[in-house]
Amino acid sequence: MVYHSILDILKLCKDTNLSFWEVILQADMESRKVTREESYHTMESMYTAMRQADQNYDKNLRSSSGMSGGDGEKMRAFNESGKNLCSDFTALAMEKALKMAESNACMRRIVAAPTAGSCGVIPAVFLSYEDMFESTRDEIVHALFIAAGIGAVIAENASIAGAFGGCQAEIGSASAMAAAGLVYLQGGDENQMVQAASLALKNMLGLACDPVGGLVEVPCIKRNVAGTVNAISSAQLAMAGIQSAISPDDVIDSMYRIGNIMPYALKETSEGGLATSESARKLCQKKTGE
Amino acid sequence: MAIFDIIGPVMVGPSSSHTAGACRIGYIARKLLGEDPKEIRANLYGSFLTTGTGHGTDRAIVAGLLGMKPDDMRIPRSIEIAKERGVKVLFGEAKLKEAHPNSVQLTLTGNSGNTMELIGQSIGGGRINIAEIDGIATNFSGEYPTLIVNNEDKPGLVAQVASMLSNQGVNVATMQLYRNQRDGMAVMVLECDQQIPRSGIEKLRASEGVTKVTYLNPEDEK
Structure with missing residues (x-):
């Protein structure tokens, strides 16, 4: 079972009468020559590692640059006050996205999904879903397979590396992956899953990768929140039956073409955008002055 | 991917x-x-x-x-x-x-x-x-069982390594040869699909013209 596009996956689902996640699982079994149990167990262990990383968040940790840490706790306290206008689920997801991305900046153990810089989005959506709604561990693992399938197509036809495609390739990909998985958890069908992924990715097209000091901190950490909320809203659009006017594979191809013409200065080189702002210069000075 | x-x-x-x-x-x-x-x-x-x-x-x-x-x-x-x-x-x-x-x-x-x-x-x-x-250029990922043989740059050494691998039933995925100068010191880097048994590596170590054999087994790192 081999796929090279979103359309391939949908066709395989139809031809084999297997669900989306099952197609991704079987393709993995074939390509790596592993058993069903091995593939399933590996994905489950990724989820366990995400859960542990979330639980290991330490509000007192600061990154060695001094730029990051503590915002996840601020979000938690604000959510606790009941003032967050978002639903309890979305509020929790925002908090978890910050916590995971901050943990990453502070050299904690995380799961790259698809990258370390975008590691907050997928766990934020899936862990929060498991916490807030009655979903089984199996359903969450299925959702992760779906997310991985979307990510694999993006990696093949565009890129998941900021150095090649800018932040659209990292947070954009993570957001599309999470959106598709969330639709599955909400009971949507295959078409709705890929619509959610398209809608989420479209919203992130063109996003620059311009990190301050070359570090995975500013703007990466807070952008994990943007990717999370975008995934949730895109999934809701898809669940409402709203379609993306551009097909999923065309959106991915567009991301690839945008990445190709994106200036070098905005591809993780820290030679443009936020990285060369006056505020960034001051932050970097402060860092080296210590 | x-x-x-x-x-x-x-x-x-x-x-x-x-x-x-x-x-x-x-x-x-x-x-x-x-x-x-x-x-x-x-x-x-x-x-x-x-x-x-x-x-x-x-x-x-x-x-x-x-x-x-x-x-x-x-x-x-x-x-x-x-x-x-x-x-x-x-x-x-x-x-x-x-x-x-x-x-x-x-x-x-x-x-x-x-x-x-x-x-x-x-x-x-x-x-x-x-x-x-x-000091000698190489090009390998460390993801495969990798054999690195430092040897004198003279005829027959590649054949020796190849025949050892063939005897052990090991398939070569990639192979690269480098040397610092003609008749000087050379190095072979072979990435393989299977692990190489210790006996094969020991045999190579004892071969004339071979100065050093390094074997990288990525298996036990997982």
Whole structure:
């Protein structure tokens, strides 16, 4: 079972009468020559590692640059006050996205999904879903397979590396992956899953990768929140039956073409955008002055 | 790309190239050295040099050299751990010409006195390339069972290695040959699909013209 596009996956689902996640699982079994149990167990262990990383968040940790840490706790306290206008689920997801991305900046153990810089989005959506709604561990693992399938197509036809495609390739990909998985958890069908992924990715097209000091901190950490909320809203659009006017594979191809013409200065080189702002210069000075 | 390169790997942050890849370079370097290092000199280059501290590149390299994998939670404390174990660690700036932006030049001395100098590159997503060993250019990832044979540059040595692998039923995935000068010293790097039994490696070590055999088995790192 081999796929090279979103359309391939949908066709395989139809031809084999297997669900989306099952197609991704079987393709993995074939390509790596592993058993069903091995593939399933590996994905489950990724989820366990995400859960542990979330639980290991330490509000007192600061990154060695001094730029990051503590915002996840601020979000938690604000959510606790009941003032967050978002639903309890979305509020929790925002908090978890910050916590995971901050943990990453502070050299904690995380799961790259698809990258370390975008590691907050997928766990934020899936862990929060498991916490807030009655979903089984199996359903969450299925959702992760779906997310991985979307990510694999993006990696093949565009890129998941900021150095090649800018932040659209990292947070954009993570957001599309999470959106598709969330639709599955909400009971949507295959078409709705890929619509959610398209809608989420479209919203992130063109996003620059311009990190301050070359570090995975500013703007990466807070952008994990943007990717999370975008995934949730895109999934809701898809669940409402709203379609993306551009097909999923065309959106991915567009991301690839945008990445190709994106200036070098905005591809993780820290030679443009936020990285060369006056505020960034001051932050970097402060860092080296210590 | 495999789906567990998309969801995964589990790693200590913040960067797959600057932290996980750096750790892996150290880990593979230790395996190539064949023993625990007692002295580490790590000269950083390019982006490793300019953003390495913020990414924990220095700590990740040392962690790998101490035998830690990219998901080891002790990575942030590796330099202290090295100190506790009596391992001398020095950092500096590598003077390389047009090297990969994420490169490190390692000069290692092992507990029993083995020495090795190598250049490792972190090429993205936590994957690496070993670009030079003891002054001779190489090009391998450390993801396959890898055989490195240093030998005198004379006829018949490639055939000897090939026949040993054939006798052991080992298939060669990639093979590269390098030498510093004609009739000088040469090195073969063979990435294989199967593990090479110890007996085959010992036989090669005893062969005339072979000065050093290094075998990297990636299996036990998982």
